[in-house]
Amino acid sequence: MQYRRFGKTNLNLSVFSLGTMRYLANAENAYQTIEKALALGINHIETARGYGKSEEFFGKALQAGLSVPRSQLYITTKIPPTVDADTMRRYIDESLEKLHLDYLDCLGIHGLNTWEHLELVQAGCIQAVQEAIADGKVRHVGFSTHGALDLIQAAINTDLFEFVNLHYYYFFQRHAPAIQLAAEKDIGIFIISPADKGGRLYTPPQTLKDLCAPFSPLELNYRFLLSDCRITTLSVGPTNPEELIAPLQVADNIDELTAAEIAAFERLANQQQIALGTEKCSQCYACLPCPENINIPEVLRLRNLAVAYDMTDYAKYRYGMFENAGHWFPGMKANRCTECGDCLPRCPENLDIPALLEDSHERLNGKAGRRLWG
Structure with a gap:
């Protein structure tokens, strides 16, 4: 596993992060998936208030004891924009309680997808996040987005955030200007769901497999992203521990694209x-x-x-x-x-x-x- 600096947060994150939206069969499956990720070198785990029982399951895993100490783990949860600061304060405290944590390494404003969401952040809920940072409950703040390019650029330009979770893949390069702007501002870049949103590349059609050979389509998409030194980490969202093995086979390969990859x-x-x-x-x-x-x-x-x-x-x-x-x-x-x-x-x-x-x-x-x- 390779590691990269997550922009101005200065956190040194694994180039793959464990996304926890899909490991929700039960608490034991969640624990085994987290342990497998840690064994494979992942040091960043991302959950969200809106991911069913994900926060609760992760909190139980922490209570049960993990093979890596808390000081060597970076944990992110995401909370949607709220209509007022009081609601955001309550949500932060609820997430910390479910996770059995004293602090979050990173808090993401989840789904900053519309101009109204950006207005909500600026009008009040960011105040609660900044208070949580001052109180030691949160260390870094960023945002995730499914929004339009101009909205993403505007959010980055507020200078309120230290990282951004983006959709950007070989088959969707619309957000390339946002990647560049974030890099110029030293904002950490986390790519959302490159396997699934990036094209359901874990079950590719034969035509695509033939065009990508000798590489798999998923491997080629990962290499497209990992060869870009501006990008810190990619999410991988398994439903069980075994689904981590194949994606992480490229976790040590972050060099420039080879001639064979360029040809593909x-x-x-x-x-x-x-x-x-x-x-x-x-x-x-x-x-x-x-x-x-x-x-x-x-x-x-x-x-x-x-x-x-x-x-x-x-x-x-x-x-x-x-x-x-x-x-x-x-x-x-x-x-x-x-x-x-x-x-x-x-x-x-x-x-x-x-x-x-x-x-x-x-x-x-x-x-x-x-x-x-x-």
């Missing part, structure tokens, strides 16, 4: 161009806003992946969350398009966006999805 990425780019041709959406976001609140770029990104790489299962999984996950995955489904034409003159690639939206809905519409802890 070039094959992926070439395949997308060939498969999509003049129907390829390049994700410029100029088509927004949409009068019907369709997240056109994200819909067409999912179409890109389905057409180019047969990543249809992943695309359906994400598409099914539209209209079902609130501010965590905003936007209406593509069949809401009225063919008003507002987006057409704004598209620099002259895409027939209404036709592509119709095709996307036909390809991807299936059962409704939701967040695991919604």
